[in-house]
Amino acid sequence: MNISVIGSGYVGTTIAACFADLGHNVVNVDIDTGIVDAINRGEPPVHEDGLPELIAMHAGEDGTGRLRATTDYSAVLDTDVTFLCLPTPQKSDGGIDLSIMEAGAKQLGETLAQKSGWHTVVVKSTVVPGTTEEVITPIIEEASGTTEGELLGIGMNPEFLREGTAVHDFRHPEKVVLGADNERTLEDMHDVFTPLIADADPHIVETNTRTAEMIKYANNGFLATKVSLINDIGNVCKEFGVDAYEVAEAIGLDDRIGEQFLRSGLGWGGSCFPKDTNAIIHAAKEQGYTPAVLEAAVEVNDSQPERLLSLLDDHTDVSGQKVAVLGLAFKPGTDDIRNSRAIPVIEGLRERGASVTAYDPVAAENMEARFPEIDYADSAADALADASACVVCTDWDEFAVLDDEFEEMKTQVVVDGRRVIEPREAMTYEGLTW
Numbered sequence: 001m002n003i004s005v006i007g008s009g010y011v012g013t014t015i016a017a018c019f020a021d022l023g024h025n026v027v028n029v030d031i032d033t034g035i036v037d038a039i040n041r042g043e044p045p046v047h048e049d050g051l052p053e054l055i056a057m058h059a060g061e062d063g064t065g066r067l068r069a070t071t072d073y074s075a076v077l078d079t080d081v082t083f084l085c086l087p088t089p090q091k092s093d094g095g096i097d098l099s100i101m102e103a104g105a106k107q108l109g110e111t112l113a114q115k116s117g118w119h120t121v122v123v124k125s126t127v128v129p130g131t132t133e134e135v136i137t138p139i140i141e142e143a144s145g146t147t148e149g150e151l152l153g154i155g156m157n158p159e160f161l162r163e164g165t166a167v168h169d170f171r172h173p174e175k176v177v178l179g180a181d182n183e184r185t186l187e188d189m190h191d192v193f194t195p196l197i198a199d200a201d202p203h204i205v206e207t208n209t210r211t212a213e214m215i216k217y218a219n220n221g222f223l224a225t226k227v228s229l230i231n232d233i234g235n236v237c238k239e240f241g242v243d244a245y246e247v248a249e250a251i252g253l254d255d256r257i258g259e260q261f262l263r264s265g266l267g268w269g270g271s272c273f274p275k276d277t278n279a280i281i282h283a284a285k286e287q288g289y290t291p292a293v294l295e296a297a298v299e300v301n302d303s304q305p306e307r308l309l310s311l312l313d314d315h316t317d318v319s320g321q322k323v324a325v326l327g328l329a330f331k332p333g334t335d336d337i338r339n340s341r342a343i344p345v346i347e348g349l350r351e352r353g354a355s356v357t358a359y360d361p362v363a364a365e366n367m368e369a370r371f372p373e374i375d376y377a378d379s380a381a382d383a384l385a386d387a388s389a390c391v392v393c394t395d396w397d398e399f400a401v402l403d404d405e406f407e408e409m410k411t412q413v414v415v416d417g418r419r420v421i422e423p424r425e426a427m428t429y430e431g432l433t434w
């Protein structure tokens with residue numbers, strides 16, 4: 001099939017490269033020329049495992065030619081299906097900001113006005129229930145002069161991939177949710193996923209667009225709450241001198257609980273859990289219902305960085321002292337720092353007058369744009385040298401093998417927010433929930 005993908009960030013780039021790899025002809029449309037040029041050179045615009053190989057294989061001079069990128073929306077005219085992968089950020093009141101989606105939908109609709117045959121549009125972005133039907137569809141209908149169900153189909157296909165393992169997750173989904181309000185749209189969405197379904201045999205959930213939208217929020221809300229619940233339990237464990245990881249391992253043996261997403265510590269960050277929980281809380285309140293458990297999940301999450309800092313305060317006064325921050329990305333395997341828990345930790349350290357030296361294998365450059373005034377080390381060893389304390393914010397594997405490097409610290413005070421450091425005799429070690 002010929003597929004266009006509007007928005008070429010973490011999701012748009014990944015799904016475009018994976019669709020090309022499944023045999024489709026794909027064009028990425030993005031307003032950012034840097035991103036478009038990178039893809040056309042055969043290089044990934046974002047850091048994702050497996051993406052460099054896929055883009056090199058299908059885009060650029062030596063590629064199969066099945067993937068290209070452009071800033072020109074008219075590229076969608078040569079395609080059968082368009083995926084909208086635009087950002088849906090959070091407004092200052094916590095609600096979803098649909099302005100980028102609305103602008104993209106309008107431009108897409110104006111472009112589709114030039115098409116005479118059927119076209120299917122699929123909303124891939126995370127949007128609150130009713131958005132596809134009540135916001136996106138009317139904009140595209142008006143701009144294209146076409147009515148949904150006649151020569152235009154508009155479906156909703158939420159994405160469940162995780163950053164850092166995006167390519168793997170796309171290729172091995174547990175489920176594919178196809179939300180459509182008419183048969184032809186559903187058929188087109190099926191056709192797009194047919195090669196993936198043949199390869200990976202996921203569960204297929206067919207539903208309407210509104211339910212597909214809600215499934216995405218329920219999925220993220222549930223996972224975010226699971227982590228907050230184990231953090232809440234972990235905080236209780238710590239009060240009793242009990243190791244929350246030992247407890248988590250035991251309760252995870254119960255199939256009804258499951259072993260995943262039980263790593264307690266600094267909490268969840270990233271581009272989605274924080275904005276999505278806030279968006280669904282806000283949308284529910286607009287309907288007159290306050291989701292108390294989701295609100296509590298956010299509250300617990302917001303308090304974990306402060307708990308880490310107060311554990312540090314119990315051991316040392318960091319004012320005027322060098323403090324090493326290990327890990328800046330919101331999770332390992334990505335350079336994404338959006339809502340990283342390292343941000344409130346660094347803010348807290350700076351409020352205490354500490355001189356912060358941060359290290360991350362890939363995310364330092366992104367954090368430098370956020371905190372240009374702190375120091376960035378080229379290695380964990382350099383960050384630790386002469387530091388009076390160290391806090392761990394991301395569970396990168398390379399931190400687990402640090403050893404003699406701690407001996408170069410001025411005082412070996414380590415507060416671990418992610419359970420990665422092996423405590424040793426000369427070290428004053430505090431785990432956040434163990």
Ligand SMILES: NC(=O)C1=CN([C@@H]2O[C@H](COP(=O)(O)OP(=O)(O)OC[C@H]3O[C@@H](n4cnc5c(N)ncnc54)[C@H](O)[C@@H]3O)[C@@H](O)[C@H]2O)C=CC1
Pocket residue numbers: 006007008009010011012029030031032035085086087088100103104124125126127159160161162163271272
């Ligand atoms: N990042 C993730 O792991 C996941 C994200 N999602 C959802 O997918 C959506 C996209 O997220 P990301 O890929 O992370 O966003 P992103 O911010 O990484 O990428 C968005 C891209 O859209 C481009 N863009 C902005 N306005 C445009 C326009 N008018 N026309 C064309 N391109 C435009 C930007 O230049 C950027 O490259 C969001 O709704 C998000 O909640 C869903 C599942 C996973």
Ligand SMILES: O=C(O)[C@H]1O[C@H](OP(=O)(O)OP(=O)(O)OC[C@H]2O[C@@H](n3ccc(=O)[nH]c3=O)[C@H](O)[C@@H]2O)[C@H](O)[C@@H](O)[C@@H]1O
Pocket residue numbers: 126159160161162163164220223227260261262263264265266267268269270271272273330331
């Ligand atoms: O909608 C999205 O964008 C995506 O959000 C999450 O994916 P992602 O944010 O990339 O990463 P996760 O692996 O879910 O981690 C999120 C945060 O939770 C934290 N976490 C996760 C698991 C855990 O046990 N403990 C824990 O603190 C991580 O450190 C990270 O900060 C979901 O897992 C994806 O299914 C979803 O598609």
